[in-house]
Amino acid sequence: MPRPLEDVNSQLNRHNLLMLAQQYDGPVWAYDAQLIRQQIDKLRQFDVIRFAQKACSNLHILRLMREAGVKVDSVSAGEIERALAAGYQAGAQSDEIVFTADVLDAPTLTRVNQLKIPLNTGSVDMLHQLGAVSEGHRVWLRINPGFGHGHSQKTNTGGENSKHGIWYRDLPIALDAIRRYNLKLIGFHMHIGSGVDYRHLAQVCEAMVEHVIVSSHDIEAISAGGGLSVPYLSGGETIDTRHYFDLWDSARQRITDHLGHPVKLEIEPGRFLVAESGVLISQVRAVKQMGRRHFVLVDAGFNDLMRPAMYGSYHHISALAGDGRPLDGVNKLETVVAGPLCESGDVFTQQEGGKVETRKLPEVRPGDYLIFHDTGAYGASMSSNYNSRPLLPEVLFDQGQVRQIRRRQSIDELLALER
Numbered sequence: 001m002p003r004p005l006e007d008v009n010s011q012l013n014r015h016n017l018l019m020l021a022q023q024y025d026g027p028v029w030a031y032d033a034q035l036i037r038q039q040i041d042k043l044r045q046f047d048v049i050r051f052a053q054k055a056c057s058n059l060h061i062l063r064l065m066r067e068a069g070v071k072v073d074s075v076s077a078g079e080i081e082r083a084l085a086a087g088y089q090a091g092a093q094s095d096e097i098v099f100t101a102d103v104l105d106a107p108t109l110t111r112v113n114q115l116k117i118p119l120n121t122g123s124v125d126m127l128h129q130l131g132a133v134s135e136g137h138r139v140w141l142r143i144n145p146g147f148g149h150g151h152s153q154k155t156n157t158g159g160e161n162s163k164h165g166i167w168y169r170d171l172p173i174a175l176d177a178i179r180r181y182n183l184k185l186i187g188f189h190m191h192i193g194s195g196v197d198y199r200h201l202a203q204v205c206e207a208m209v210e211h212v213i214v215s216s217h218d219i220e221a222i223s224a225g226g227g228l229s230v231p232y233l234s235g236g237e238t239i240d241t242r243h244y245f246d247l248w249d250s251a252r253q254r255i256t257d258h259l260g261h262p263v264k265l266e267i268e269p270g271r272f273l274v275a276e277s278g279v280l281i282s283q284v285r286a287v288k289q290m291g292r293r294h295f296v297l298v299d300a301g302f303n304d305l306m307r308p309a310m311y312g313s314y315h316h317i318s319a320l321a322g323d324g325r326p327l328d329g330v331n332k333l334e335t336v337v338a339g340p341l342c343e344s345g346d347v348f349t350q351q352e353g354g355k356v357e358t359r360k361l362p363e364v365r366p367g368d369y370l371i372f373h374d375t376g377a378y379g380a381s382m383s384s385n386y387n388s389r390p391l392l393p394e395v396l397f398d399q400g401q402v403r404q405i406r407r408r409q410s411i412d413e414l415l416a417l418e419r
């Protein structure tokens with residue numbers, strides 16, 4: 001939920017953000033650790049909360065998760081190394097790290113095998129590749145149930161237009177491969193998309209129960225995947241996590257009754273845990289009028305915050321005066337907010353498909369700041385070096401302290417790979 005900058009319960013308040021903005025020479029990501037812990041606590045009913053680190057993979061955020069008892073999902077060799085560096089354990093007895101993918105490249109397969117990290121399998125070929133080198137390895141099966149949903153077509157991970165998971169009708173083939181290599185099936189996993197509408201939940205739970213029963217294979221656990229949405233718009237729907245748990249819990253109960261022993265229930269959120277805990281602070285560098293359009297150009301671009309350009313995602317924007325003057329009574333203008341990139345799509349106020357929109361913002365001038373809210377998930381982690389722009393610093397507020405948890409990349413570091 002876009003928090004007012006006066007929110008006394010958040011350290012991402014006007015005073016702290018202005019202090020950071022003035023201290024850093026350029027855009028910076030800021031997170032509030034306490035807000036992350038509050039979100040974790042809303043899901044404590046699940047047996048395992050597994051953080052989909054792709055949403056925000058900074059080592060210090062991963063350490064915070066681990067200290068709060070949250071396990072972790074990795075989707076690349078890099079994310080495995082991040083999990084290890086954050087103190088997560090791997091090994092034949094550990095389920096702290098799970099590797100989820102639809103393909104296994106050769107070096108990643110070697111690492112997964114060395115560390116005996118359970119594999120959440122999204123294709124039958126992965127089972128063959130793993131089985132050939134690691135007999136008895138622990139696996140999950142990620143099922144594509146034939147339908148999916150997401151906040152954008154690009155985040156829908158189910159149905160026949162999605163590359164993800166094992167098609168539900170191919171489950172017998174996957175189970176054959178599991179028997180052939182004597183792999184150890186831990187459970188079934190279903191993640192139908194990101195930013196999922198709650199009306200789909202009952203259908204997902206039903207599909208999970210049906211597939212467990214039809215497969216007639218014993219399992220220890222089921223995973224509800226991630227996908228829980230957050231209200232990016234003020235007044236947007238907030239998830240009732242108790243209802244969410246209850247639906248999954250009754251699916252789990254039916255599976256328990258069918259198998260005749262307890263079954264663990266996992267959840268694997270990314271966005272829900274971190275989105276609302278983060279902001280991106282940018283500085284206004286130019287203001288211009290283009291015909292009827294009023295543009296405010298800031299020093300952060302879509303290489304930093306990609307979601308508006310990629311999905312037409314909405315992020316609430318608030319203004320902070322660089323000189324401390326009050327902006328409350330200031331004239332409001334329909335504003336297009338854009339970045340510095342040499343590309344027309346570098347606009348933060350746009351719909352999916354690229355249609356430019358405006359936002360009613362106080363009249364600002366160069367030297368003022370614009371804050372992009374709810375950018376803790378898929379913000380820094382989706383940034384790139386496009387236009388040869390270095391990655392931004394990140395800071396974490398925790399218990400009254402502020403800590404830099406990533407420094408700004410230098411241009412030398414950026415060029416080093418090519419030297």
Ligand code: LLP
Nearest residue numbers: 052191194195226227228268269270271378
């Ligand atoms: N589990 C699996 C297997 C996933 O593929 C994902 C996200 C998650 C869990 C976590 O989903 P979440 O709880 O965060 O919705 N870049 C997009 C989101 C892409 C999500 C990809 N997979 C965005 O900015 O909205």
